[in-house]
Amino acid sequence: MIEATGLTKRYGKTVAVDDLSFSVAPGRVTGFLGPNGAGKSTTMRMVIGLDRPTRGRVTVNGQDYRALRHPLRTVGALLDAKWVHPNRSARSHLRWLARSNDLPAGRVDEVLDLVGLTEVAERRAGTFSLGMSQRLGIAGTLLGDPEVLLFDEPVNGLDPEGILWIRQFMHRLADEGRTVFVSSHLLSEMAQTAQDLVVIGRGRLIAQTGTEQFIQEATEGAVRVRSPQPERLRALLEGQGRVDTAEDGALVVHGVESSAIGELAAANGVTLHELSPQLGSLEQAFMQLTKESVEYHATQ
Template sequence: MIEAQSLTKRYGKKLAVDDLSFSVTPGKVTGFLGPNGAGKSTTMRMILGLDKPTSGQVRIGGKRYEELRHPLRTVGALLDAKWVHPNRSARAHLLWMARSNKIPTRRVDEVLDIVGLSSVADKRAGGFSLGMSQRLGIAGALLGDPEVLLFDEPVNGLDPEGILWIRQFMQRLADEGRTVFVSSHLLSEMALTASELVVIGRGKLIAQSSTEEFVARATGQSVKVRSPQLDVLSKALSAEGANLTDTDDGLIVSGLDSERIGEIALAHNVVLHELSPQRGSLEQAFMSITGDSVEYHAEAGTGPGTETSNPLPTTDN
């Protein structure tokens, strides 16, 4: 379990993380979302002891990272896929990591096999593609068979087959009871991968909830209705205070749930051909909730190079 309490991080006058508290529980894939410059990378670095908080604290399994005797056995992380000496082979890189934490050397070949790099284990890591480097980084995260795993943009450089593999792999790790915390800009992928979300903006917590709750709260509730008697049904629904939007083959109804719409249709002897709740996308929800936390916006309806004069985002993501 990861527990962050009032985390704050300043770099000079820049406030990167602002009194941030959240928890990441075992048995779920928890997505970590936020616009560019929101403080996600800084937060992950503080979790791993790479950056010291200005105030507040973060604990992994009840301990600070620096208190862990053999940290790779407790927490594994992929923050930078290219963090490897280019002249070392994949196997040599992992052997070095294993020795530093007293991990049996046989584990190196096990994780190379898990991520599909056994055939290139003795090749220079500097010649790897980004996708292969991602797989090597994941192997390093798994090396100590840890209970807590952090991944920052783990699908970068992966082909569709690789993206599907890492999605299923992270879900399998969570099903084993591990704590899985993953940051990604690919919202469509996060919608398929994460059951829980931590969303931040400008260093502050915006929301922590299930993915389903986050989308429902941000995009509202609507129902698609098709019927050969739309005129009758429209009048009845309007009388109940529903908001109606015409479509090519029916109505989108907001303000009433599907059960109430069905009851109204029955009361007016209206035949229904479709009554289906409409769920917004994670992307729509994210844009709706984080809009005020984006550091710059493009002018609507304008071409490239016409952004507003708001500051450019920082390199932290």
């Protein structure tokens, strides 16, 4: 469990995080979303004690991170995949981390195998690709078999197989009852990975909710309908809601439930070849709710 209460961080006159309160529950993958400059990285740094809050508090399983005697046994965090001495081998880097937290040396080979780096364990980390560095960073988070895991942009540099692997891996960690907190700008991936969301903008909380609920509340759903009698169907529907036409000729109906459309068509003898609800995307919902919080705008 991660709990933030009134979390605030100032750098001079700049307020990076502003009275932020949220919680991250165990047994779920929670996505941490926000535009560039929203304060996500600063918040994660405060969770693991790299930055001190100006005001407020954040705890991990009820304790301040700095109070943990062997932090890797409680929290595993990957905030920067390149945070490793370039001349150390992958195995040496992990052995150093293990020794710093009184972890058994045998655990190193276990986590190398878990992330698929056994064959390159003796290679210098400075020669690793970004994807390999991500895997090494993930191995480091797992060393102490922690209950809480934090990941900042964990799929950067990974190929499709690697992205699928880490998505399934995070779900497995959550299924084991661990707390998994993931920050990412890849919204299509977050839609498949995160069950819950914490969304911030300009350092303030915008939403904390389930992913599906977030999408439903921020986007307008529609129903896609195809029929060999499109004009007759349109005439029946136009008094019920807004009707648009897709490029392939299907009707896209807004403001009417799919069940109501099916019943209306059946009552009037109209044949349907397709009747499918069209949900909004996480990207649409995110853009809708954070548009006032975007700090950097490109010129069109």
